[in-house]
């Protein structure tokens with residue numbers, strides 16, 4: 321096997337994965353720009369009026385066997401993921417707007433498309449949210465649950481989940497809510513017991529996103545986090561995820577600038593080109609931009625955005641190339657652009673004998689258009705993980721790092737940020753759970 325392009329043992333896999341039968345309920349926390357673009361997009365695809373571009377689960381393929389086998393099925397035909405027609409949406413928001421109104425407000429999608437989908441979109445009305453302005457300074461919520469303490473609020477969310485469960489066959493939760501202020505893990509996050517005590521005592525370290533995640537995991541519902549909030553990145557949540565077979569993954573959708581970073585940085589490293597500085601700045605004018613204008617929410621985003629380069633470049637292994645990188649990230653709220661962000665990167669690199677060069681990237685992107693397919697894939701893959709015996713009780717699904725700015729890993733394991741390693745890891749995980757040979761790209765057998 322060692323000289324083969326494919327390697328690794330076959331597993332029993334496929335036959336033991338529970339089928340994706342019945343309705344998949346998707347509970348979305350925060351029905352803003354990303355969420356409404358995601359929901360409206362799924363409906364547009366279901367009606368055949370648009371294509372699910374950017375979604376690996378819908379358009380991607382996976383090669384099986386040797387290159388000469390010519391066998392590359394679509395991922396959705398290879399692994400048992402839920403059909404888009406079986407998805408049912410619900411959610412929470414701190415404003416009462418239904419998904420039609422919120423999509424119109426977000427101004428991401430054309431008016432024509434939103435009008436066409438109006439009868440469906442206006443049926444999705446948010447449930448009152450768990451919210452506290454202390455954690456998101458720039459928002460003033462009006463559609464908010466009241467409770468005597470955080471435990472009471474968690475119980476109300478659990479009741480929402482239980483009621484929704486009665487109408488569908490399986491449930492996944494995804495956070496598409498705002499970025500909360502920067503919080504570091506404290507004693508309250510170290511065990512399920514400490515966390516539950518903290519709910520009773522209204523511990524300040526427990527943010528609303530953690531109350532949703534706790535409610536989901538208690539109910540064995542997988543949880544994805546589109547924002548950089550601490551949320552499930554703490555021992556208590558990892559423990560709960562494993563205990564209740566409710567998969568979790570990393571955080572913060574990898575969409576624009578960080579997506580580009582995790583493509584370019586591995587290329588420089590592969591060619592041993594040095595980097596002395598990487599300056600990144602953005603302008604955006606949507607509500608997310610307004611929230612991130614608050615320094616405390618920005619700090620959370622900044623930490624998430626800064627992380628990738630250090631791990632990719634491994635300055636401890638390559639001190640001559642990457643020891644002294646000056647890395648800066650800026651986000652500027654600029655209303656005229658709305659959701660159409662512009663992200664600039666100036667990269668100062670150096671080559672042979674230390675001679676300097678520069679690269680400029682100007683990405684005129686559409687934030688929510690890039691995020692929506694990621695939300696869809698995360699939901700479908702977490703549901704798959706929940707039905708897969710070898711994945712459902714391991715807690716963190718590192719193979720979903722592909723989609724996230726801050727991958728989550730087991731304690732003590734460094735995260736893999738390189739997009740191409742992440743892509744290979746994801747596809748090999750699919751091959752593995754389906755009992756197919758893994759692909760190593762060695763390929764000597766073609767030259768025997």
Ligand SMILES: NC(=O)c1ccc[n+]([C@@H]2O[C@H](COP(=O)([O-])OP(=O)(O)OC[C@H]3O[C@@H](n4cnc5c(N)ncnc54)[C@H](O)[C@@H]3O)[C@@H](O)[C@H]2O)c1
Pocket residue numbers: 349350351352353354355412413414415426449450451452456459496497498499500528529546547548572573574575576606607608611686687688690691
């Ligand atoms: N669009 C992207 O490319 C991208 C990339 C990475 C991460 N994100 C993150 O995704 C999240 C959503 O982005 P967006 O552009 O849709 O923002 P948005 O402001 O349009 O939507 C967020 C929604 O969450 C609601 N909300 C806030 N706190 C809540 C709570 N506690 N409970 C329920 N609802 C709550 C807000 O009212 C709002 O409707 C943000 O945290 C953003 O940083 C977006």
